[in-house]
Amino acid sequence: MLYDALGPRARRRVTVWSVLALVLVVGLVVVAVRRLIDNGQFEAEKWSPFVDEPLVLQILLEGLRATLQAAAYGIVFALVVGTLLGVGRLSTHRWISWPCTAVIEWFRALPLLLVMFFFFLGVPALTGINVEPLWSVVFGLTLYNGAVIAEIVRAGVLALPRGQREAAHSIGLRDGQVMRLVLLPQAFRIMLPVLISQLVVLLKDSTLGFIIGYRDLLELSGTIHRNLDNPLQVYFVVAVLFILVNSLLSWVAHRVESRQRRKFGTRARIDDVESALGGGVGGTPVIATTPTPVGAGSAGGRT
Amino acid sequence: MEAVIQNSELIRVGFWLTIKLFLIAGGGALAIGLVLAGMRVSPVPPLRWFATSYVHVVRNTPLTLVLLTANFGLPEIGIVFDFFTFAVIGLMLYTAAFVTEAVRSGINAVPVGQAEAARSIGLTFGQTLQLVVLPQALRTVVPPLASVMIALLKNTSVASAIGVGQMMQQMSTIAVRNPADVIEVLIVFALIYAALALMLSAGFRVVERRLAVAR
Numbered sequence: 001m002l003y004d005a006l007g008p009r010a011r012r013r014v015t016v017w018s019v020l021a022l023v024l025v026v027g028l029v030v031v032a033v034r035r036l037i038d039n040g041q042f043e044a045e046k047w048s049p050f051v052d053e054p055l056v057l058q059i060l061l062e063g064l065r066a067t068l069q070a071a072a073y074g075i076v077f078a079l080v081v082g083t084l085l086g087v088g089r090l091s092t093h094r095w096i097s098w099p100c101t102a103v104i105e106w107f108r109a110l111p112l113l114l115v116m117f118f119f120f121l122g123v124p125a126l127t128g129i130n131v132e133p134l135w136s137v138v139f140g141l142t143l144y145n146g147a148v149i150a151e152i153v154r155a156g157v158l159a160l161p162r163g164q165r166e167a168a169h170s171i172g173l174r175d176g177q178v179m180r181l182v183l184l185p186q187a188f189r190i191m192l193p194v195l196i197s198q199l200v201v202l203l204k205d206s207t208l209g210f211i212i213g214y215r216d217l218l219e220l221s222g223t224i225h226r227n228l229d230n231p232l233q234v235y236f237v238v239a240v241l242f243i244l245v246n247s248l249l250s251w252v253a254h255r256v257e258s259r260q261r262r263k264f265g266t267r268a269r270i271d272d273v274e275s276a277l278g279g280g281v282g283g284t285p286v287i288a289t290t291p292t293p294v295g296a297g298s299a300g301g302r303t
Numbered sequence: 304m305e306a307v308i309q310n311s312e313l314i315r316v317g318f319w320l321t322i323k324l325f326l327i328a329g330g331g332a333l334a335i336g337l338v339l340a341g342m343r344v345s346p347v348p349p350l351r352w353f354a355t356s357y358v359h360v361v362r363n364t365p366l367t368l369v370l371l372t373a374n375f376g377l378p379e380i381g382i383v384f385d386f387f388t389f390a391v392i393g394l395m396l397y398t399a400a401f402v403t404e405a406v407r408s409g410i411n412a413v414p415v416g417q418a419e420a421a422r423s424i425g426l427t428f429g430q431t432l433q434l435v436v437l438p439q440a441l442r443t444v445v446p447p448l449a450s451v452m453i454a455l456l457k458n459t460s461v462a463s464a465i466g467v468g469q470m471m472q473q474m475s476t477i478a479v480r481n482p483a484d485v486i487e488v489l490i491v492f493a494l495i496y497a498a499l500a501l502m503l504s505a506g507f508r509v510v511e512r513r514l515a516v517a518r
Contacts, residue, residue: 002410002418002436003346003428014346021349039380109497111460118489125485204365208461211367218367231375239364239372246363 046230063217071206074141082149107147116140120212133214145202156187196253200246306484307491310477324459328394336402361400369393390462401451409444442514449507
């Protein structure tokens, strides 16, 4: 907290500021609404198709399905690839850990769109095999987010107390067993919130598909607003859809986190994971591409 | 390499547009993000509400949707700019939310005693924030800010979706014209982006070391 419990004078001052701020915000809203009305954006014909035309809803739902489908494939593959790469980077064998490190750093430094273009344009040119837009999107999401998730996994494992590994070794487990049976299960529990916030990023990134011609929610909403001439309304509806789905994911992250805290007495050590994440491309934390979810931010925050 | 050499002029134009887009949008996002972070921790409830809901909405909306809305939606209400300006506005407003979160986490990392001490010598909220908390917060905020800025650099490629004549856009133009040279073009662009990202993070590390103080 950057301020104390308010005294009488401070309360007066805050009230004055509140009124001023409210007037400003309301004023902005009024200007925006006036502008919308003046340009006929509230006219029934721009909004009614969402209710009256089953076809419009059907197309939107089809788009949402396509987007979620690409994201779902991406999530599954990225988790698998990410875990493998993360564990590989932690390997004691240099001939495993170095290539993994190189792959992780390389894909984290590239724009996702470029990776998708590689599958969409590059692979056909190189091999003559055409990659469908859906799979270009999925493979792009997999490689890019796999690299990010690999760093999350690595950070999660490194955040575990050293004693876990030592104890596991001392009862005679081999390296692979130590990782599989002792470290990974605990690491996944710690990093779940960070992981879920990365999945929100993945879901948002899956919308890049329309650029390479994947018929997803954005592509189809373009079709709708070109026919009905109501881009603002269509994009408003799409934005609401995204905010709902993503808020749901963030809410799950928040729930998982507070359950952890109840179950294990301490807060799941997300801070440890995040500070351990500090060793990415040139020492910048992965949180670069993984903004913590709305839920996780408030967990340790004191605003 | 022929395709790359033949099109070096196109690539050069796209490269400078990327840099320009990054610098303008990044500068704007820093300024807006700083103000929003101040609002998020302020004692005035409406300001807090506004900043919090802004961050929540933007974080859960894909950048592509923001850019499309700016590009196709704003002209509907009589706001017409060229592609580049729309791209700057979209990227700036989008990145500002992430800057806000980074700065807020930095503010939260400053020990409570600092703000308490500042209040006890009679500084107001604005003074506390400006003179005591923010200068210390900005130090811890450099690494996450670097990440946000690198993400912005990569996000400039998305701006091609709404038609800025920028690097990714140039790439697809070249790639479509010379299908045989697609791989070379892709690799050259990958190298350019990777080099820019590495340079950026190296730059931020220098800033971090300059600002670091022994505590």
